[in-house]
Amino acid sequence: MIGQTERYEAIINKLRNEGFRITPQRLSIIKVLISDNSHPSIERVYNQVKTDFPTTSLATIYKTVAMLKDMGELMEISLGDGSNRVDGYTPDTHPHLICSHCKKIVDADVEEVKAVDLALTHTYGFKITGHRLDFFGLCPECQTISKN
């Protein structure tokens, strides 16, 4: 498990190396993204950044998120109903558990996923470069509530 400070430094170095400029807006956006594990919407990131930087525009958030996505530092999660969320907390792709009821998103990590990757590579000849694994269901809390 790599610490947040290290991750922050690493991303900034990567930006520098690839010729991108280090602006206070970008620093703020990165800080929010890597410290927020709630899988926020772009709108939510925007609002968080605005508390530090009241003049920030949504366009800047979109542009920065796109840049970080290209760099592989974050992934987008589509909720199926059109709305998207951002996951910049965990750098590697991993499954998400999405509660259909309260919309909570939980990061999952199961060994078994590797077996699926391997099987697909083997059976279909695809060279797998990434995946988006979203499982929908009811979280423990919502299962309890709906039983009331």
Next chain:
Amino acid sequence: MIGQTERYEAIINKLRNEGFRITPQRLSIIKVLISDNSHPSIERVYNQVKTDFPTTSLATIYKTVAMLKDMGELMEISLGDGSNRVDGYTPDTHPHLICSHCKKIVDADVEEVKAVDLALTHTYGFKITGHRLDFFGLCPECQTISKN
């Protein structure tokens, strides 16, 4: 493997039972969806239906697709770049292999997925009702081409 004709009849019966009307537009849309395994875009479905039914509107396609989705007869696949595709060919959820290069989508079927479902239920207490498993990579053809 259930035949297309049976599937067609089954969907229509389901519509009738749930009080939906059987209109020629809906029949045409259903016919296209269950016979097209290319995971078409809404736009593409629209164009196919229009050859039978020139006055059809996009809105009707959207409404019908939404209805069938609610009934569990099809699923939507998000390509990550904002655009969506429809899979009405296979009724049960299954993983998709999406080629990043030619955008082709292949249905996959691997036993290993069940193990992931089970592991998640067990480890995180989620009651899994469905999943969307999209694997991105290069299909065999595009791997060859890009090596040229």
Next chain:
DNA sequence: CTGCATGCAAATAGTTTGCATGACG
């Protein structure tokens, strides 16, 4: 200084909605 980044506003794409007309049951 030079050019990339920002931020505003306008443009765009995909999808949804309101409503009058038409057709299924």
Next chain:
DNA sequence: CGTCATGCAAACTATTTGCATGCAG
């Protein structure tokens, strides 16, 4: 015949783009 579905156009939402100004390098 009453009601739901259709189809058109307008509305909406999320995202993107163009461009003048600002700031990092």
